[in-house]
Amino acid sequence: MPELPEVEVTRRQVAPLLVGRTVASAVTSAPSHLFLTPPEELSARLPGRRTEALERRGKYLLARLDDRSRLVIHLGMTGQLFGEGATSVRLLASTARAALPPEALPGFSPDRHTHLRLHFADGGPGLFFRDVRKFGKLLLLAPGETHARLERLGPDALSAEPAVLIRRVRGRRLAVKALLLNQSVLAGVGNIYADEALHRAGIHPARQAGDLSAPECARLLVAVQAVMNRSIETGGTSIRDYVQPDGRDGGFYDERAVYARRGEPCRTCGTAIERLRIGGRSTHFCPACQEGGVKSGLADFVGPHRRAPRGGVRGS
DNA sequence: ACCGCACCCTGAGCGC
DNA sequence: TGCGCTCAGGGTGCGG
Numbered sequence: 001m002p003e004l005p006e007v008e009v010t011r012r013q014v015a016p017l018l019v020g021r022t023v024a025s026a027v028t029s030a031p032s033h034l035f036l037t038p039p040e041e042l043s044a045r046l047p048g049r050r051t052e053a054l055e056r057r058g059k060y061l062l063a064r065l066d067d068r069s070r071l072v073i074h075l076g077m078t079g080q081l082f083g084e085g086a087t088s089v090r091l092l093a094s095t096a097r098a099a100l101p102p103e104a105l106p107g108f109s110p111d112r113h114t115h116l117r118l119h120f121a122d123g124g125p126g127l128f129f130r131d132v133r134k135f136g137k138l139l140l141l142a143p144g145e146t147h148a149r150l151e152r153l154g155p156d157a158l159s160a161e162p163a164v165l166i167r168r169v170r171g172r173r174l175a176v177k178a179l180l181l182n183q184s185v186l187a188g189v190g191n192i193y194a195d196e197a198l199h200r201a202g203i204h205p206a207r208q209a210g211d212l213s214a215p216e217c218a219r220l221l222v223a224v225q226a227v228m229n230r231s232i233e234t235g236g237t238s239i240r241d242y243v244q245p246d247g248r249d250g251g252f253y254d255e256r257a258v259y260a261r262r263g264e265p266c267r268t269c270g271t272a273i274e275r276l277r278i279g280g281r282s283t284h285f286c287p288a289c290q291e292g293g294v295k296s297g298l299a300d301f302v303g304p305h306r307r308a309p310r311g312g313v314r315g316s
Numbered sequence: 317a318c319c320g321c322a323c324c325c326t327g328a329g330c331g332c
Numbered sequence: 333t334g335c336g337c338t339c340a341g342g343g344t345g346c347g348g
Contacts, residue, residue, distance in 0.1 A: 133325045
């Protein structure tokens, strides 16, 4: 799940593959929700363009092109942006993995999940965008053009000031975890780092946001930035799909305190990590290190998990 | 205005 | 072996 750290690691590694190079051709896949700009338009407009800089805002990557247009890339849940020549089992379908002899790892070749292939005029390695679930987004902005998705973003989580969080929690009754996931509050926080930061700050994820004191908000923001900076140092979190653009796994998975550790002992106090559902997302926390404080509010969350009907009645 | 939740998508994993 | 169900979640948009 690419969040700010994974996108930042991607930005740092992709920049040398992109900046200063001129696109020779852009090969796209069939139209889908992924293309906010139609694929045929990308294929037509990108060739001849040279990238001047690769920037990041929250979980978005923005390539500034020489004609002042901008290519916007969001990795969604399963998006992978990587250089030609990268090798990783995470770039292969499970059937292809299973067919591999042990230790063998062939170079990536584009498959049906590869939605954009950039080839460059210098003949060097290309750049691929692959996204199995198609929750990612590709968008080409004309000079001066903007997009509601970008306009809505709050300050980048890495550089935000505590005052931002203190102001935005005021009067809010929703769980602080749900507030953290709102990209208009802090851009870049996703499910993993929300859980990790709340644990680090010792704040229960179900606490009502408006109940947090100013010092708690400041502590939480410090925690967000600390876990993110540490994750960037280790190359991000590889759980299922994420790989660094050179194909290597990120290293933060081994350092996580709570995420996907239900039932395992808290590294601080040994208490078993618990899981509940907040804002429709699985939420992991240590019941000892992260005291609720608002038992009444908590009651809404510790009841039996309600599950949405799946595969239910559908019109024929 | 605020908040919870269904939806988009696909593959892994599991039970039968 | 294979089918069907469940689950994962970033972000949007709708309904209460």
